[in-house]
Amino acid sequence: MAVPLLRALFRSDSASAGASPEPSPSPVEALCRVFCVLAVGALLFLTVSAGLCALMPGPGGRGGLVLTFGLIGLLLLAGAVYSGVRMVRQALSDSRRNSECLLEAKQRALELAALYDTSHDVSVQHELSTLLQTILERAKNLLSAAGCAIFLYDSEQNDFQIAAEVGVGMPVGSHLPMDRGPAGHVARTREPLILKDYRTWPDRSRDISKLPIKSTVLVPMMRGGELVGVLGVHELVGTSREFNEADARLLSLFADNAASAVRVARLLEAVRDSEERFRIAARCASDIVYDWDLAADSVVFFGARYDQLRAENQPVARTRQEFWDTVHPDDLQRVRRAFHSHLEAGTLFSEEYRISDGKGAYLIVSDRAMAIRNQKGKAVRLIGAVTDITERKRAEQMKTDFVSFVTHQLRTPLSGVKWMLELAMETLDNPEEMQSFVRDARISTDRLIGLVNDLLDVSRLERGSIKVARRPVDLAGLTREVVAELDPLVKDKRQRFSVLAPERLPEPRVDPQLIRQAVLNLIANAVKYTPEEGEVRVRIEAGDGGLRWEIRDTGIGIPPADMRKLFEKFYRAGNVLAVETEGTGLGLYLVRLIVERFGGRVWCESEEGVGSTFVFTLPLENGEVR
C-alpha cells in the first residue's frame, strides 16, 4: 500500500499510468485517495494521542507514547494538507486543460465540417471550369485566406498551367515550369510547403514573381498516387498571418478530394468531347445517324435531318417494325435481307432504298450500318448513318436524260447530213436530184450548227465567260427586225402578228446580239406553238425604271405542272412533244440566262389551250428592276 501511495505522493500527473496494467486513476483521483488515507491516519493518531493524554493526566511514563502518536498524527496531517493542496491545484489545472482541449476539439470539428461541406460541393461539380472555381472559393474560405490558385499538371508538356486563380491576379492559362517555384517544389517532393514570405523563395517563376503574395501554403493534389496539380492558398503582402501545420493538413485533405473531382471532371469532359466529335462528324457526314439497341428493339436517332423532322412533328420510327413500315414496299424485301445478312453473317450493310417522307412521297436514302457485337459475336447494337440522296439521284437522272436527249438531238441532223450526202453521191449523174440532196444536207447542217451554238451560248452564259458588248439598244426596232425575219413562217401559218410600242422608248444598255437571241427565241416559240390563224401580239413599254417586253399568243398554252420548270435547262413542257420533237429545251433557258445577265427578269403566265404570255424586263440604269 505504501509504494503506490508514495509514488502518488512524489510523482506528479500520470507518469505511472503507462506502467500500470490496470486503468490508472487520474492524478486528481490519486491525490484524493492519498489525501483521504493521510487525513484518516492523522485523525486516528491524533485521537489516540489525545485519548492517551486524557487518560493519563500529569507527567508520567506514558508521556513519550502520547508525544509519539501526536507527532505521527501531525506528520500525517501535514501530508494530508500537502496532498490536499496538490489535489486542488491539480484539479484546477486539469479543468483548465480540459477547457482548452474542448476548445481545440470544437475548432477541429468546425474545420472538419467545413472540409466535409467543401469536399461535398466539389464532388458534385462535373463541369471542369465551374469545378475549379468552386475549389478556389472553398479552399480560400477553408483557411480564411486572401487568395488561392490551382496549378494543374500538364503531363504532355510536363509543366503546370495556372488553371484558376482568385485574389492576386495570376495570369490564368499561362504555363509554369516544373523545375522552379514553390509549386514545382511541391510537385517534386509531393509534400506540403509553408512559406512565411513567398518573396524570399530563390527561384520564383517569372510570371508570378512580382505578385503581392506574402505567406503561402501549397499542397499537392494527389489522386491514386498520381499528381493532378498543386493547390496554393496565400495571404497578401501587408498582412502578418502565417500558415501553420494544421492549415497544411487541412488543405491537404481538401486537395486530395479536389484532385479526385478534377480527375472525374476531366474524364467526363473527355467523354463529352469525344461524343461531341462523333456527333459533329456524324452530322457532317450524314443526315441521320441511328443507334439501334437490338435486344430492346429501341432506336435513337440524331443528326440535322432528324432535328428537322422533329421540328416538323414528323413521326419517327421507334422500333424495327415501325421502321420497316416506312420502307417502300418494292425495296423492303431486299433491305430486310441485307439487314439480316449483316446481323447474322457480318456482310457489309450498305443499301440504297426509298423511305416514306411522311408527306406522301418517298425519299431515296443511302444507309450504311455496322453492328456492335458482344463477346459471343452476337450483334447487340446497330449503328448506322443515313443520307438523303434524293437530290443526287435526281441530278444523276437529269444528267442521263440530258446526255440521251442531246445525243438524240445531235444525231438526228447528223444522220440527215450523212444520208443526204450518201444519196447525193449516188446521183452524180442526175445534177438536179443531187442538188436537192445537198440542199437537204445543208439544212440539216444548219440545224446542227444552231443546236451546237445554243449549247455553247448556254455554257458560256452559265460560266460567265461570254463577251458582252453593252450599248443602247432600240428594243422596238430590234423586235421588228426579228419579226420580219420570221415573216415567211407567220405567213405560212396565216397568223396575225402585231408589235405595239410607243414612238420614243428609252434604250437599255445591253448586248444587242444576246438580246436579239432572247427576242428571237420568244417570238419563234410563240409562232411555233400557236396554231394556224392564231394571233401573236408583242407590246413594249417603259415603266418602273426599266423596259417591259411582252408577247401574248393564242397558242397551246402551258400545263400548270410545267410552269415552274419552264425556264430550266433542257426542260420541255409535256404538251410540246405533241407538236414537234426537234426542240432542245434550251430556248427559254437561254432567254432567262440572257435577261438575268442584264439585270432583268423573265416570267410567264399561261392557261393551257388558251394561250401564253411571256414577259421580260430590262433595267434602264445598271441594277435590278422589278
Place this chain on the structure above:
Amino acid sequence: MINARILVIEDDKFLRRACEVSLGKRGFTVLTAVDGEEGIRQALSGSPDLILLDMLMPRLTGIETLEVLKREEKTRHIPVVILSNSSIEADVQRAKALGAVGYLVKASLSLRELGDRVIGFLEQAGMDPGTPQDPPR
C-alpha cells in the same frame, strides 16, 4: 422482182426522205408516216411486210406505237425494226420485250447498210424479199 413493202414511220422529214429514196432505189415499195398515229393507220391499211419505227416522235412515241401495233390483230405479225437515234438501254429492252425484231441506230448506219439489214430482217421473218437491186455504186 422485189415485192416487199416497207413502212417508214419517221417524224424528221430529211431522214424520212432519205429512207424513202434509198429503199425505193433498192426496189422496195416504201410507205411513209410522219408520226405514230399515221403509222398505225398506214400499217392497218397498207399491209407492209416490215415496219421501220422511230422512237422519239410527237403524239405517240415509238414504244406506244409498237404497243398498239402488237396489240392489233391485223398488224401483230408484221416485223417491226426500231430505227432511232436514241440508244437508251431501257428503250432497247422495252422494244425487244414488246416484240421488235431489231434495234438500229441511224447515226451509225449508212443507207446501204440500212437496206442490207432490211433484207436480212425480211429473210429472217421467212419472207422472200425477191431479188433486190444492188445499191447503186
